[in-house]
Amino acid sequence: MDVTEVTRTDHLDPTQISDILALARAADLADGAQPLSEHVTLRLRPDDPAPVDHLIARDPAGVPVGYAQLDRTTDPAAAEAELVVHPAHRRRGLGRALVDATIAASTGADLRIWAHGDHPSAAALALDLGLRRDRELWQLRRPLGGEIAEAVLPPGVVLRAFRPGLDDEAWLAVNRRAFADHPEQGRWTADDLAVRMAEPWFDPAGFLLAVEESTDRLLGFHWTKVHGTVTPGPVDPLAETSIPDPTRGLPEPVGEVYVVGVEPEAHGLGLGKALTAAGLRHLRDRGLNRVMLYVDESNSAAVALYARLGFSRWTTHVQYRLAP
Template sequence: MSSSEPTSDQVSRVDRLGPAEIAEVLTLAGTAGDADGADPLDEHVLLRLRDAQAPAAHLVARSDDGTLTGYAHLDTTDPGAGVGVELVVHPAYRRRGTGRALARGVLATATGPLRAWAHGDHPSAAAIAVDLGFRRARVLWQLRRPLTAPLTDPRLPDRVTLRAFRPGADDEAWLALNARAFADHPEQGRWTLDDLRVRLAEPWFDPAGFLLAVDSTTGRLLGFHWTKVHERPGSARIGEVYVLGVDPSAHGGGLGRALTTAGLAYLRDRRGLDRVMLYVDESNTGAVALYERLGFARWSAHVNYQLG
């Protein structure tokens, strides 16, 4: 990707991918993720690939024999906030200008500000970003922890109990809590009912692993820990602190720590896992400190570059 040599690959724009093309993109992403140790396309993009109605543009790079050598996804849902970009090049076709050709195709296709993720902070992505005038705007850390290490018992505040999420019954109340807990977050705090329900329909969804903290006197939701298990053929299973949030009115009472340890215990004891990961913004120093006190360590960085 970092080579300045012109590529012989042909880059074209596609407004809608067919099933065969989606399968090609997913295979390409899986191959790149295995090689780099970080998946090149995030969950949001993978979900949108399966939604034919989702506003998006696709750039595909193919070699002379038709092999898919690279792909870029342009999320045009909210042009005012900027076009979201994710880009991947097949490991066997790197250092021949394909990534740069895709990036230039993005610049020629998109209008308005651009927001591009480099998962794993790959040096080639950083080189392209600098050359094309993007600035490094945000860093998302992936932290990991062994579940074989000791866990402290969850200590819930007085009059707070834990129960499992009830699909259909808790949807609206959870969305309202999520919006309060992530009011300043650029993605999580803007989830809609559709965003929630598409994830509840995913094969990995496990309601027993979606823990809600409830005020036992009023029934009001105060916090949650939504866990996830990643299972991919050929890879070891790993748990995830998928989303963890606490109502601002319940801050300072230890609820975040209690929810974290309760979810980790669930992944270890009920799902039989020996390791867990999570994502946290580098700028969220309080959360980073909490997770490090709970035994998490930095594993990889995901960098958001912006232009305009």
Template sequence: MSTVAPAERPLVQSAERLDPTGIAEVLALAATADRTDGAGPLSEQVLLRIRHGADTPAAHLTIRDDTGRLAGYAYVDASAVTDGAAAELVVHPMHRRQGLGRALVLAVVDAAGPAGPLRVWAHGDHPSAAALALRLGFRRDRVLLSQRRSLVEPIPEPRLAAGVTLRAFRPGVDDEAWLAVNNRSFAQHPEQGRWTLPDLRARIAEPWFDPAGFLLATDGPAGRILGFHWTKVHDGGGDGRPAEPIGEVYVLGVDPGAHGTGLGKALTLAGLRHLRDRGLTDAMLYVDESNTSAVALYERLGFARWTVDVNYRRG
């Protein structure tokens, strides 16, 4: 363990790994901030890496109060060579407005290195985060919208092209074929288009995973995957999840060769009907604000803006 903060700043400690006690502390801190803010401070990807470890270079930055309790935390991923390092952070609600957020961001800059781009997520688009980003020379670079829709409202029957059928994902059988389609579908996406088999299998191992809600659209005798709608059910637990059970359009993708066939709309409707049939009354999703075609599709299908996450960039 090493110290990455100078004496004039609150003391920030850095570690390559967290022990089980540290993992529990960070997860509890994230859950506390989520209950206070109404938005989880750490993404699912970061939470998975905290719980299960990361196979890429990372730094865990922590600040503790006078009693030794965890007051702030930041995760720094330095694995993205092209886009630079990425980070997410959280400060305990009882320790805000004390300079801890600024100290963590400065420690993130130290950990990421002075050269090259650095991206930091602010979940919830708080004015204080925007002001801090401006003071430290970050610019608003990317906006992720959270949208919601009632499942009580009518959901039209999906219309599939001739020869296209829907079936459930088969773990251990469809993994590599699905991953290839996913990465082609999201080739320009900085996170989703870079998934590996360990990324997929880590989610398959999660308690929420249900292959029945992972719908594949296939075509031809070989069952070629044309697109997919992976749904998720948040059970109202901790770790940044919503307080009430809610369905999610977790990942929706269409192979570039099947664009323009209406498959995206059909898959969306099929997934929403699946979530409704599970007894859920609401659905959520995340979509990049810059993906105007996807935003327009979801709005036509009854989704409306709920919250906003912002990615700030330096360099």
């Protein structure tokens, strides 16, 4: 193994951040799947307050060729990790070294490790280390040129755009209730919302809210996103890869059903289908030809809804688990 060491730190300097982003880009181009998820890449930023561990493997010249991030912020008894190995340095034991270092750093926690793209080498390594397949996250896609259902809202409910600074608290409250059982989405804080609103891709016009017309009470939402476009404004040195772009290298932008949520008290009104359709129509009106979304394989109701709306599975991300 041509690696001198795997080091662990809780802070990255700008050079380290740039090197890790370059490493992730190289893996993305080789594999056709971004190796690090959105929240992991956001936590590379030097101003991110989350106390995560960064494990970096370097070659003899000191260049990072492997990276893992270990996050224990949501539960002190649990930990979650993601890792990436440079394509030119694979099949040399580096992935195993990073996983071993991650397990050691997790200090007996209930550890979960994501493998994006369900790569065979990740499955083989998991088998060798006794990690079991615990969760699947599907990426679904559909063209936007076909038929899109009408966005039929219940009487007394209207759509409007999200208003930054005015709708934040109401949205966070509904998001928490709508995703109370979701391991990531239901834990979003004001900081999580703010950091995404500061991203170059954020567009409040594509953040659709379903509200009671008489009271403006929030009942549901569809937050859309566009990958592969450039937003005018100040240049952010991390903007290009601050949010992983699963469409990198494709010839055109791709829309995303970023998150759809409904207030539990409003279930049964058909808002989920109506909001999804409204977002798809918004993305098509922006000139996009295709759209994607992420959904847990175990969420049979959501999978069935998206299938009825014309989505098909594109790829799979797998979470492996090492229980203490």
